[in-house]
Amino acid sequence: MFEVQKQLAINTGKTRNTASGNLMETLGKERYTRGTPMSCAQQCYAMVGLPARGKSYIAHRLARYLNWIGIKSKVFNVGSVRRELVGVNMPCDYYDPNNTTGAQSRRMVASHVLDTIVDWFKADPDNSVAILDATNTTRDRRDLILEKITPEGIQVLFIESVLDDVQIEEMNIREHKVRCPDYQGCDPDAAFKDFSERIQNYKKAYEALCLNLDRELSFIRVSNITQFHINNLASTVQSKSAYFLMNIRPHTKTTLYLSRHGESQFNAEAKIGGDTNLTENGIRYAKKLGKFVQENNLTDVPVWTSIMKRTIETCSHLPNQNVQRYKSLNEIDAGRCDGLTYEEIEDLYPEEFALRDLDKYNYRYPQGESYQDICCRLEPIIMDLEKQDQILVICHQAVLRCVVGYFLNLSTEEIPYIKIPLHTVIKITPVAYGCEKEEITFGVDSSVNTHRAQPTQESIEQRLLALDVSIVDSGDICNSDSPVVSVNGNHSDLRT
DSSP: OHHHHHHHHHHTTOSSOOHHHHHHHHTTSSSBOOSSSSOOOOEEEEEESOTTSSHHHHHHHHHHHHHHTTOOEEEEEHHHHHHHHTOSSOOGGGGOTTOHHHHHHHHHHHHHHHHHHHHHHHHOTTOOEEEEESOOOSHHHHHHHHHHHGGGTOEEEEEEEEOOOHHHHHHHHHHTGGGSGGGTTSOHHHHHHHHHHHHHHHHHHOOOOOHHHHTTSOEEEEETTTEEEEEOOOSHHHHHHHHHHTTOOTTOOOEEEEEEOSOBHHHHTTBOSOOOOBOHHHHHHHHHHHHHHHHTTOTTSOEEEOSSHHHHHHHTTOOOSOEEEOGGGSOOOOGGGTTOBHHHHHHHOHHHHHHHHHSTTTBOOTTSOOHHHHHHHHHHHHHHHTTOSEEEEEEOHHHHHHHHHHHTTOOTTTGGGOOOOTTEEEEEEEETTEEEEEEEEOSOOOSOOOOOOOOOHHHHHHHHHHTTEEEEOGGGTSSOOSOEEEETTEEEETTO
16 A cells, blocks of 8 residues: 555656645644643642551652653652751651651651652643642641642642551562662661661551541541552543552553564564564574573563564564463554655655654644553553563563653653663563563564664754754744644644
C-alpha cells in the first residue's frame, strides 16, 4: 500500500507537500494530543499515618504515576526540610506530643513546607499535584494544612496508610529508616530502638481519619494495602489516584526483564512500523535470549508479547510455557508514515517530520498515534506489571520507552528519546523509592541503529523556517503558553 501511495505521489508530481497545504490539512485534526489527558485543578495530597507505614513509598509511586499520565506532580518531604532547618539525630522525645518545644518546632517546619507548596503552585500553572509526605497524625496538623492550602483554591486529599503487621513494620524500619540521614554512623540496632520509640511517641496523639468526624473531607484510607475506605473524592484525578493505589503492592518487588524483538526485515531496511519477520540476526538474538532465560532460571516467569510477527517469532525460541499476547503492546501506529524510512518521511512530509521533532511526545502521526496515546493504552498493562514478581516483556521500541520511562520516573520530554537498543535485555530492579536499570547484551550484531538523537531547538526552528513554517510567541495572539506556528503569516494553534 505504501509503495502505491509513493508512486501515486510521484505520478501526480506531488512528491513534496507544500507547507501551507500540508499544515492546513493536518492542523485542527488532533495533530497534537493535549498536554494532559484530563482537566486537573491544583491539588495537594497530604499523607497521613505513623512512621514506617509506607507513606513515602506510596507518595513517590503516586507521583511517578501521575507524572507519567501527564499530570505534573512533586513530592514534598517534611523530614528532609526538618533536617535542613532543625538538624539531624534529633532525640526520640523531640516527637513526644508533651514536649512543647519539639511540637512548636515541628509545626514551624510543617508550616514552612506548606508555604513552599503554595509557592510551587504559583511558580508554574502546569504544576498540578503536590504530595505532602509527612505523618499529619493529628486533626490539629490536618487543620493547619486546610488553613494554608484551601484559601489558595487548591483541593486537598488526605491519604492515610494504616499497617497492623508488626513484621512488615520492622522490615520497613530496618530497610529504610535506620539508613536515613537521621542515623548516619549509628549502630543499626540502636537506630532501630530509637525509631521504634519515635513511633510510640506518635501513637500517643494519633487521630485516625474516620467517617464520623471527617465526613466533609476528601480522603483515601488504605489498611494493610488490601482494604480501602474512599470518601468524598472531588475530581477525576483523585479517582484515578485511588485506582492506582488499589493496584500497587508496596511489598512486592517486581523485577522486569524487557526486550525488543530481534532485528526485523523492516529494521534492516531502516523502515518504521510494518509487521515483518525476523532477519538472520534477529533469529540469532531470539535463540540467545532463550538461552539467557534458561541459564537464569526464568523458565517459569510469565512472558508478555505484542501480537506482531516479530515479537511472536522472538518468543518462539523461549522455553517458557506461560506466554500471553497483548495488542496494547503493539508498536506505535505510524499512520500514513508506516512502512517509510525517516528519509522518505522527511522528503514526502517535511513539515510533519519537523513538527514531530518540535514535540515528539505529544505529536500524533497522521492517522496514527502519539507517545501519549501509547501511555493511555499501556495504563492497564502498567497496573498489571505492578503486581508481578518477575516477568519478561518482549515488544517494541516506542512501547518500551514508555514502560521504562514509567519505572525510572522520567519526564514526558525524556521518554521519546530513551535508548532502547536492539538485541539487549533491560533489567529493571526496584530500590528504595525508585528503580535501577541494567542492560544485558549477548554479542549479537544488528545491521542498523534505530535510535534518533534528540535534535536541538535551533535545528528544528531552522527547518521550520526553511519550510516557511515559524514558531511565534503565542502571547502575541492568544492567552496561551502552547506552541504556535505561523504558516505564510497565518497563525495556527498546535494544541488542536
